[in-house]
Amino acid sequence: MYGPKNHGWIEAIVGPMYSGKSEELIRRVRRTKIAKQKIQVFKPKIDNRFSKMDVVSHQGEKEEAIVVENAEEILRFIENDVQVVAIDEAQFFDENIIKVINYLADNEKRVICAGLDTDFKGEPFGYMPNIMAIAEFVDKFQAICMVCGNPATRTQRLIDGKPANYYEPVVLVGAQESYEARCRKCHTVPKNNGVR
Template identity: 50%
Template structure:
């Protein structure tokens, strides 16, 4: 028999990658928190990470715009997740667009070891271009959930983050004073 001697993985220990993406104010972090809380209710060992540069609401907690939160570990580089998340069953990663390009490699390595990875982040920057490691993560993920917000101009489903603040740098931490969600049509009105 060809598969003789090959150990089959336990169906409950199979790793996977889930990506939750969309524009600002679409509820990505809320969905991440919901999935992580369900894992905690199931008594799974959960570790949560965020980039150390994201200090908008809290230095250590992942906090949604609705101020729901969960404690996390702020880290500088995605390789830290391999060290800190290796003995866990579920890894949550917020604001993934701010991580380095090694994040997909890290997520794949953990998923291959049986870890469930749940990643949330912006899929496009303020110019409408793919943002950071999110596109690569979407390509290797088993599950991708793309969430829309509400366009602040016309009320249609919004898939883009429109920058209100001046500046051309790709990363500009901000909230409603700096960004608003817009649909494709309204996003391109002011270009």
């Protein structure tokens, strides 16, 4: 292998939906391939809505990924000579994601984690804040607010076209769900106990 060996570190790519996180992850994955570095890409098993084995950006670009049930399973798939480990949708992993990525970085892997930093309520999402804290490098991206055009840092959840309630269950059967990127001012989360 050419060039110096990585010392190991963690990079976090965060932001709301439509801010280009997956595009950026795919861009970094492609740069490592151009440099002939060995990379493995992982994502958590969430559901079957999207292509199972690919990290897919909204532009339809894709890279192959290994789908794992939990954070520890990543270590079972890691090949000895891998130099770069990319993890998409990192906000959906359990607390062991912190141990796993620290272990990888301590063992001279470059670790790239992409994910949502806040959920639809505008609150810190899963272990993403912890990943941002232990990462050497954090890139926080903005989208454009679909209401007013200012920089969007939040993900607006809409159910049947109306802002989702704070207490709305994550899975709603029979409702039309959609998401928009919004700024702090236009992000709306009614707290009226389930009444829309």
